[in-house]
Amino acid sequence: MAEGTPFEIPVPNGGKTSRTAPKLDRLLSASAALMSARGFSQTSIRDVAAETGLSLGGMYYYFKNKEDLLFLIQEKTFGSLLEIQEKTITEGGSAEERLQRLVKNHLAYFISHFNELKVCTFELDSLKGERYEKIAQLRRRYFLCMARVVGEMLGVPVDQVEEHGKIRQRTLFIFGMLNWVFMWYVPEKDDSVENLGSEMVDMVMNGLKGGNE
Amino acid sequence: MAEGTPFEIPVPNGGKTSRTAPKLDRLLSASAALMSARGFSQTSIRDVAAETGLSLGGMYYYFKNKEDLLFLIQEKTFGSLLEIQEKTITEGGSAEERLQRLVKNHLAYFISHFNELKVCTFELDSLKGERYEKIAQLRRRYFLCMARVVGEMLGVPVDQVEEHGKIRQRTLFIFGMLNWVFMWYVPEKDDSVENLGSEMVDMVMNGLKGGNE
DNA sequence: TAGTCTATCGAACGTTAGTTCGAAAGATGA
DNA sequence: TCATCTTTCGAACTAACGTTCGATAGACTA
Numbered sequence: 279m280a281e282g283t284p285f286e287i288p289v290p291n292g293g294k295t296s297r298t299a300p301k302l303d304r305l306l307s308a309s310a311a312l313m314s315a316r317g318f319s320q321t322s323i324r325d326v327a328a329e330t331g332l333s334l335g336g337m338y339y340y341f342k343n344k345e346d347l348l349f350l351i352q353e354k355t356f357g358s359l360l361e362i363q364e365k366t367i368t369e370g371g372s373a374e375e376r377l378q379r380l381v382k383n384h385l386a387y388f389i390s391h392f393n394e395l396k397v398c399t400f401e402l403d404s405l406k407g408e409r410y411e412k413i414a415q416l417r418r419r420y421f422l423c424m425a426r427v428v429g430e431m432l433g434v435p436v437d438q439v440e441e442h443g444k445i446r447q448r449t450l451f452i453f454g455m456l457n458w459v460f461m462w463y464v465p466e467k468d469d470s471v472e473n474l475g476s477e478m479v480d481m482v483m484n485g486l487k488g489g490n491e
Numbered sequence: 492m493a494e495g496t497p498f499e500i501p502v503p504n505g506g507k508t509s510r511t512a513p514k515l516d517r518l519l520s521a522s523a524a525l526m527s528a529r530g531f532s533q534t535s536i537r538d539v540a541a542e543t544g545l546s547l548g549g550m551y552y553y554f555k556n557k558e559d560l561l562f563l564i565q566e567k568t569f570g571s572l573l574e575i576q577e578k579t580i581t582e583g584g585s586a587e588e589r590l591q592r593l594v595k596n597h598l599a600y601f602i603s604h605f606n607e608l609k610v611c612t613f614e615l616d617s618l619k620g621e622r623y624e625k626i627a628q629l630r631r632r633y634f635l636c637m638a639r640v641v642g643e644m645l646g647v648p649v650d651q652v653e654e655h656g657k658i659r660q661r662t663l664f665i666f667g668m669l670n671w672v673f674m675w676y677v678p679e680k681d682d683s684v685e686n687l688g689s690e691m692v693d694m695v696m697n698g699l700k701g702g703n704e
Numbered sequence: 705t706a707g708t709c710t711a712t713c714g715a716a717c718g719t720t721a722g723t724t725c726g727a728a729a730g731a732t733g734a
Numbered sequence: 735t736c737a738t739c740t741t742t743c744g745a746a747c748t749a750a751c752g753t754t755c756g757a758t759a760g761a762c763t764a
Contacts, residue, residue, distance in 0.1 A: 320532055332742075333743050447681070455671075457671055484698045486665075557751095
């Protein structure tokens with residue numbers, strides 16, 4: 279439990295070499311694909327090894343243990359999305375416009391990083407202790423990012439947004455719509471994500487009956 | 492895989508005796524509590540045995556195997572909810588009123604059967620083959636139940652609802668809001684479900700800014 | 705009372721999975 | 735060439751889990 283450097287990134291030489299980093303990337307990507315399809319606990323390291331062509335023992339050169347592998351995926355993926363979104367709300371436009379951009383960015387990221395984001399969305403509870411806390415912290419920042427804009431639209435001062443029950447609820451309703459897409463989206467059957475984004479924004483803004491698209 | 496009677500309900504004498512059925516109920520309830528908290532695959536039959544005070548081997552008197560246990564929970568719980576909802580849409584009122592009732596019923600069921608419904612919501616993919624199909628069928632009926640009313644609100648004929656892309660999306664947005672509540676609802680922190688239902692209905696009907704509550 | 709059905713137990717088996725470890729091959733640089 | 739560092743491997747260990755099975759005690763019945 280208590281270790282020296284619990285979260286050191288296993289890229290040798292602190293990432294100086296440019297050969298090993300892409301290999302880790304491919305490893306994380308293959309792991310995310312497996313975990314996205316079967317779930318974290320049903321994905322064995324032997325599965326990942328077979329998928330990447332490496333040996334079972336060789337896996338542990340890249341991560342400390344299975345939970346660490348999950349953490350690496352989540353930190354990288356969610357950190358990257360969060361960076362995009364926190365930047366987005368600093369750019370100009372009305373609250374409505376910024377909320378629209380947040381939703382559409384999320385869905386764009388959903389398409390380009392489906393497996394990784396699905397793992398982030400559904401496997402937080404598979405982390406424990408310090409690793410859990412680190413990712414939970416990213417989630418809190420993402421929530422606040424969205425809640426701030428929602429609060430602005432409803433005329434709630436920024437510093438009150440966090441404890442404001444109604445803002446909390448409405449923000450979580452939006453996250454519900456966004457995150458549940460993983461459960462039903464089929465590229466062949468459903469429209470493009472652009473269209474999906476427009477539809478969701480319309481419903482968020484104007485309700486079920488929609489506005490005037 | 493191919494067995495004689497794959498889905499026989501393990502109540503002896505076809506449920507004639509009134510002693511064993513409540514015992515099975517308690518078993519399913521305890522299982523649902525464990526699976527709701529840790530997930531299906533992380534819940535061992537040894538856990539369930541310990542929770543109910545029975546022995547490991549004794550479990551198999553009540554279900555055929557672990558997947559069967561999950562199936563029994565889902566069939567009972569989701570079947571019961573579906574019955575409520577299909578009845579609800581036959582009762583009178585405008586489409587708006589019926590949609591409101593559907594949402595509020597779902598949330599009421601969410602509160603009274605939290606563990607069981609959470610298992611239904613997140614563990615469909617843990618079933619396979621025939622058992623998967625049976626529960627998926629219930630889900631399809633539930634979807635159609637909701638989609639019909641949504642379609643009615645948007646002026647789409649009942650027989651076209653199923654392939655109507657927009658109806659499909661908006662209905663799934665609503666399910667997203669409803670199902671995601673499992674991920675954040677804390678009785679101490681959040682309002683009563685009644686209030687939660689009103690807020691959700693308001694957002695569904697009028698959008699983020701809401702109507703005139 | 706003998707026999708059958710209900711309900712439960714404990715032990716055991718086989719499999720799978722996470723993790724460790726020492727060896728070794730390849731690359732790098734003095 | 736030699737020493738060091740990076741990367742990979744195969745074997746092994748241990749824990750946990752799903753499932754099976756024969757035994758058994760109690761209840762009900764003929």
